[in-house]
Amino acid sequence: MNLTQIEAFCTVADTGSVSEAARQLECNRTKLSMSIKALEKDLDVALFVRSGNNLVLSEAGKAIYKDSQNLLVTASRIRQTCAQVCGEFNAEIWIARDDSLPDELWQDLSHRLNNRFPATAFNIVLASSGDLTNLVATSQVDFAFGVDYERIDDPLITFQPLGKIRLMSVCRSSNPLAHLRRVSDDELRKAMQAVMVYLNEKDNPELQPFSLRHIGFSSFDYMLNTILEEDAWGVLPEPLIRHLLRKQDLAVIKHTYGLTQEDYCMFTSSGMAEHPGMSWLADKLNEYLFDF
Template identity: 30%
Template structure:
């Protein structure tokens, strides 16, 4: 009994004809017929009832069909996984990323990844950039992706800069700061600054600390929504703020340093070897950020 014979059996059942199964396999009708006969001899049962050119499984043949289909599917999966390994495609990828880019972008990326690399074990987690270094170093994730201040200290992980990103000082339309023709440092200190909170060895801290009053939340989307509700002012990356700026829900403050350039980066362990999946993913992120910058 061979895998080829089992595959022939499955295809004859599926097509209802030895000739049609032979065409699907690119074999002669006689070769497939001989394979079925050899499988029947090995198993000691009759698998098909034959009537002219049409065949249908016997009761025992119908009973064996599901298991034979599983054997064929498993063998094809093994072959495909070996091909992908030889081509340099990762089998598993654990990613932690921040939410500096819209969730709609990441949903589309996960869908496309799943379809393009169907054998990939993929795990996406949400984290702040301030916590990614430790996650990479501990081996919790393979890849960290997020927005990083250009002035931040060098990462202990290997860093790949994907694109510069504009980050803007924004506030809700109608907020007192939005009415000023020129916003000073003192004006900023008079109103709460909404920053990104992250865990440190010393406890929970807020990344931005440019105001006497701070409100720390876990993610950029919460910072955006709280700013739009008039709670305070905040820094937001252009891809995440674009829609609210266009509709007028948020405005950029008239401050001398209201726009800065940060970097969107990928962090990886020095022991991590990227392959086709990582290359494809980072190329999609680069292209998306290029479109955002040119919009």
């Protein structure tokens, strides 16, 4: 049994296909099949059974799947730790963030990060809150920062809460919903809602539309513009809208779930050693949220 065989096993289990696993691992299909067979021979069990055109885990395969994932995570962590000891941090880091915190804050932190760690190139991309976990899990980015709507038990992802962020159901102050002493579920369902949408294939119940009529965006800022320009309502993070609440351009809807709290997190691959720049950035975001 070796790590190549374990990686082949986990990838086939995740994809249900030797061909797709070979494509993801960028290896020969025959070589990958031989790795699986060698692992099955070594363990003296069948790890997969065929179901239609797909391979599914046998009972033995199900029993060892999580431990196999943990083996890969541990091996990756060992490699990263050795690189860290040698001072060989990534020369380039990809970061995804949502826009729950003001752009001005991110612009300031981005410039300071670049000046503080000039040997590393930082690429920062904007993404929907609902896609952050998936972007890290699929290695499209190295780190992600944003609202954590649905923490899942995934050995591949580490969730580090940096602080609480308050989410508010709001509408324009002139919207009829703003003048109701208590807004019912039925009244909200009839009103146009601006909602968060995302590309991740996993359903997230907390991001599902509440209203019968809705328009979706991958950005809180686009949601905000729609709420201000149309008779719509939506759930937005307080740091993004506090100034508009103070100016009374926006009003909090008096509904049961008008105010909620979520964790603002740093999402990291479990095998990824934390770059000192990311530790610095996490500390600054923690300070901002604490002061806020």
